[in-house]
Amino acid sequence: MDKRAEIKERVLKRIDTRREDIIRFLQNLIRIPSVTGQEREYQEFIAKTLGAMGFQVDSWEIDEEELKTKYKDYFAGRMLAPPLKDRPNVVGTLKGSGGGKSLLFNGHADVVSPEPVTNWKHDPWGAEIENGKLYGRGTCDMKGGIAAHIMAVKILQDEGIKLKGDLIIESPIEEEGPGTGTLACQARGYKADAGIITEPTNNELITAFTGGVYLLIYVDGKASHATMAWEGVNAIEKAFAVIGAIKSYGEWRTSNCKHPLFARYPQTAGSSPITMFDRADSKQVGTVPALVLLGTRGTVMPGEKPEDIIQLMEAWIKKATDNDHWLKEHPPRFNWYKHGPRSVPAEIPAEHPLVQTVMTGYKYITGQQPVVAGFISPADWQSLNTVNPVTPSLGFGPGEIRQAHTADEYVTIDQVIECTKVLALTILDWCEVA
Numbered sequence: 001m002d003k004r005a006e007i008k009e010r011v012l013k014r015i016d017t018r019r020e021d022i023i024r025f026l027q028n029l030i031r032i033p034s035v036t037g038q039e040r041e042y043q044e045f046i047a048k049t050l051g052a053m054g055f056q057v058d059s060w061e062i063d064e065e066e067l068k069t070k071y072k073d074y075f076a077g078r079m080l081a082p083p084l085k086d087r088p089n090v091v092g093t094l095k096g097s098g099g100g101k102s103l104l105f106n107g108h109a110d111v112v113s114p115e116p117v118t119n120w121k122h123d124p125w126g127a128e129i130e131n132g133k134l135y136g137r138g139t140c141d142m143k144g145g146i147a148a149h150i151m152a153v154k155i156l157q158d159e160g161i162k163l164k165g166d167l168i169i170e171s172p173i174e175e176e177g178p179g180t181g182t183l184a185c186q187a188r189g190y191k192a193d194a195g196i197i198t199e200p201t202n203n204e205l206i207t208a209f210t211g212g213v214y215l216l217i218y219v220d221g222k223a224s225h226a227t228m229a230w231e232g233v234n235a236i237e238k239a240f241a242v243i244g245a246i247k248s249y250g251e252w253r254t255s256n257c258k259h260p261l262f263a264r265y266p267q268t269a270g271s272s273p274i275t276m277f278d279r280a281d282s283k284q285v286g287t288v289p290a291l292v293l294l295g296t297r298g299t300v301m302p303g304e305k306p307e308d309i310i311q312l313m314e315a316w317i318k319k320a321t322d323n324d325h326w327l328k329e330h331p332p333r334f335n336w337y338k339h340g341p342r343s344v345p346a347e348i349p350a351e352h353p354l355v356q357t358v359m360t361g362y363k364y365i366t367g368q369q370p371v372v373a374g375f376i377s378p379a380d381w382q383s384l385n386t387v388n389p390v391t392p393s394l395g396f397g398p399g400e401i402r403q404a405h406t407a408d409e410y411v412t413i414d415q416v417i418e419c420t421k422v423l424a425l426t427i428l429d430w431c432e433v434a
Contacts, residue, residue: 007161007433011424012365014155019417023134026147026416027127030136036110036176037082043109046171047090053154055092055169062089062173062184070187071387074340081177089181090171091190094153100164100432103354104195104391105423106182106380107146108175111138112405119407133410141404144411145198145397146171148419156424165431168192175380179342182380183387191389194354194430196423197381200399203415203422205358207394208261208374209381210268211300211345213309216276216293217242217317218333223281223290232288233326236279239292242332245320246272246296249313259301261347261374268376271299272313302347302374310336342378346385348392354430358396361425365418377401396422 015022034042043059051057062084068074090109096102114124114137122128122135129135134144153167168190172181199206219239224232254270262268276295281287298309314334321327348355350372362370375381375395384393398415 004433008364008425008428011156011159011161011428012421014159015417015421015424018151018155022147022151022417022420023129023413025151026134026139026144029143029147030127030134030138031125033125034109034111034138035113036174037087039087039109039173043088043090043171043173046109047092049150050090050092050169053094053157055094058091058093058188059088061085061087062180064180067180067184067187071183071340073338078178078180081174081180084180087173089173089184091185091188092169094167096163096165096167096431097434098164101194101430102166102168102192103427103430104168104170104190104192104393105149106170106172106195106197106384106393107142107149108181108380109171109173110176111141112176114407121408129413132414133412135408135410137409139411140200140399140409141401142199142397142399144399144416145200145419148398148416149196149198149423152420152423152427155420156427161428162434163427163431164434166192167427167431172380178340179380179383182383183341186383186387186389189389191391194352195384195391195393196354196358196426197379197384197393197395198397198419198423199379199381199395200401200404200411201375201395201397202400203396203398203419204371204373205355205362205394205396206375207350207355207372208259208302208347209345209385210302210374210376210378211306211343211382212339212378213298213300213306213343214337214339215296215298215313216335217296218280218335219292219294220330220333221288221290221292224288226286226288229288232290235281235289235292238324238327239277239294241321241324241327242294242317243274245317246274248320249316257301259374261372262376264373265376268374269299269301272296300343300345302345304345306338306343339378341383341387344382344386346382348385348394352392354392355394357429358394358422358426361422361429364425365421
């Protein structure tokens with residue numbers, strides 16, 4: 001056995017013997033509530049952990065105005081997010097000896113609220129274990145992945161292994177929202193040769209990510225007294241023509257826009273549900289409705305631009321509603337907004353060296369090729385892949401996305417351990433042993 005193989009086997013054996021330490025570390029993360037807006041205690045724990053591991057730690061409060069100036073195409077959703085004060089971003093940097101490639105790990109600090117907790121069988125902050133599953137808010141999304149990448153580094157260090165390449169571990173806030181934390185890391189200049197976001201991918205290798213644009217549609221009618229409805233034009237009834245157009249658009253997209261990495265979700269491109277329906281006038285029950293507000297979303301597939309979908313959806317709705325005399329004379333009014341980098345799709349090529357490195361590590365451990373697929377949910381990977389400074393990044397982490405945000409959220413312990421092993425081998429091969 002050559003030296004490189006001997007190191008790998010030694011590391012994998014050490015991970016097995018440290019299984020309880022990995023579980024305990026994940027439990028510690030879960031037991032610190034870090035609901036969006038309340039991340040400070042958790043971030044202090046991460047900063048202390050990274051500092052004890054020899055990382056140079058950068059902890060700072062985000063300046064929203066600075067971000068708005070640097071990135072003019074900022075998040076429309078920030079207006080709904082909590083104030084940024086007392087919510088530090090944390091980044092740790094571990095310098096290598098030189099000559100190796102740098103690697104960035106990204107894992108968001110915040111979790112969604114567990115309310116109503118009466119729906120839970122397990123304590124959301126208890127980190128209870130039952131039948132090989134660890135329960136609690138954030139176990140899946142995404143503290144299981146964070147525990148895996150931090151403990152992979154810690155075990156390499158405990159084995160006395162030093163690296164040539166730099167390691168960066170980002171713990172951003174507000175991923176469960178507009179993604180301000182990761183954008184702030186980029187604004188601060190953090191980047192690497194490549195990155196891994198350990199979101200819950202079921203330990204599948206995620207290389208393609210959808211974007212999305214959001215649309216508010218105003219449909220006008222004409223008010224009249226309800227007893228003389230024929231004198232008015234019912235905006236609710238006219239809105240159904242717009243809804244029909246959106247539905248037919250979705251069906252057309254599903255049939256005509258395919259991407260091989262989204263084959264298991266063939267409806268991805270056509271996912272444009274009606275997300276809002278509101279009578280937006282006086283709402284008087286004795287008055288024929290004069291204004292309706294609709295909301296929908298258009299999915300942007302890898303290889304497309306948000307502007308392409310905006311133009312396509314507008315044209316599709318206009319063509320369909322032109323068959324209605326009233327709507328032709330009073331066309332629906334559109335108000336589009338993009339959600340910062342989350343509107344932009346991304347894809348990292350299959351031949352990218354990091355993709356190949358993770359695949360090699362996965363096969364070494366499991367004896368099988370990993371599933372390579374696309375991911376339908378937006379996350380911070382769009383920011384890392386599309387906003388300068390760019391870090392080409394893929395997704396790989398334990399847990400299934402369908403468990404995220406649910407009551408009795410859980411991650412399987414075996415997946416966390418498997419992920420830790422894959423990430424440890426990836427670090428060894430990518431950064432290289434000094």
